[in-house]
Amino acid sequence: MNVERLERVRRDDTLVRGSSYLDVIETHPDWLGAPFVEEAEYLRDTNEQAWRWEYLGEITGTGGAVFDNVREARLSDSRIRTFQRIRNGVDWGWFPDPWRFVRCAWEPDARRLLVFEEHSANKMMPADTGKIVVDSLTFPDEAGGEAYFHDQMVWCDDTPDSKVQMNVWRRELGLRVHAARKARMRRLSYEWLAGLREIVIDSERCPLTFSEFTLKEFEKDKEGNWIDEIPDGNDHSIDAVRYAMLDDVLRG
Incomplete structure (x- = not known):
């Protein structure tokens, strides 16, 4: 999926848009429910990189990146x-x-x-x-x-x-x-x-x-x-x- 996203970004006929639960927890918290939000925020506090990967969809790598700089x-x-x-x-x-x-x-x-x-x-x-x-x-x-x-x-x-x-x-x-x-x-x-x-x-x-x-x-x-x-x-x-x-x- 990371490779697909990077390839799609380069295409003129494709719009790549990012979204996450952060877009709706203020206006529509009922869409996800309190347990989901609590679990996400717990991971955010304990392992921010894993949170960014799992809940924000960012390309953070799998821990084996050659270039982390x-x-x-x-x-x-x-x-x-x-x-x-x-x-x-x-x-x-x-x-x-x-x-x-x-x-x-x-x-x-x-x-x-x-x-x-x-x-x-x-x-x-x-x-x-x-x-x-x-x-x-x-x-x-x-x-x-x-x-x-x-x-x-x-x-x-x-x-x-x-x-x-x-x-x-x-x-x-x-x-x-x-x-x-x-x-x-x-x-x-x-x-x-x-x-x-x-x-x-x-x-x-x-x-x-x-x-x-x-x-x-x-x-x-x-x-x-x-x-x-x-x-x-x-x-x-x-x-x-x-x-x-x-x-x-x-x-x-």
């Missing part, structure tokens, strides 16, 4: 223009795995990562995905100003076929694209991201990224107990962010 926030254009340390990452894909491009800002003093832009595609050639990146990096420095191309570094997945795609980007589009030094860095980069003070994601600008970071959980064993393994899958934005931040991971 994710915070949802709206990032305005004016605030994005103030970001100083921009990081760009790409996870190559074709189909069914998508190609994903993510932009984020790094605030080392606050140990805060802010994800403010994403692009995703399937079955798209390198020249076309490169054009998406060029358009993304073409913007004005101030409101009402003239847009121009910003020559920012783009870090990407280092796979055998990515070398061909990177060459197209460099030769035909003039993009500064480099392979991330990801060898044996998956677990370390996950732990580094999970150890940040907060990962701020604009869920309107980056719904796919917000969904992946929010729903990523550790694996369970046959008895249903959490184990210290992070499963692959549904992690294209996470990988793009990891590649964008690997130099900072290695330095930090």
Whole structure:
């Protein structure tokens, strides 16, 4: 249901509205009855997270979240223009795995990562995905100003076929694209991201990224107990962010 809700929020033909017992206990307490309200308020006092999940329908996780430092926030254009340390990452894909491009800002003093832009595609050639990146990096420095191309570094997945795609980007589009030094860095980069003070994601600008970071959980064993393994899958934005931040991971 959490996955369904996050997917529905992204659709233009669907209105997602939240409601809970709090909407009616003042005006129509008889609809639910005193025992229901008493039980809900008791859980609220004893275990607020469980109360938020069970009675408010919030996505609080099941206790096995990899990233419990994710915070949802709206990032305005004016605030994005103030970001100083921009990081760009790409996870190559074709189909069914998508190609994903993510932009984020790094605030080392606050140990805060802010994800403010994403692009995703399937079955798209390198020249076309490169054009998406060029358009993304073409913007004005101030409101009402003239847009121009910003020559920012783009870090990407280092796979055998990515070398061909990177060459197209460099030769035909003039993009500064480099392979991330990801060898044996998956677990370390996950732990580094999970150890940040907060990962701020604009869920309107980056719904796919917000969904992946929010729903990523550790694996369970046959008895249903959490184990210290992070499963692959549904992690294209996470990988793009990891590649964008690997130099900072290695330095930090």
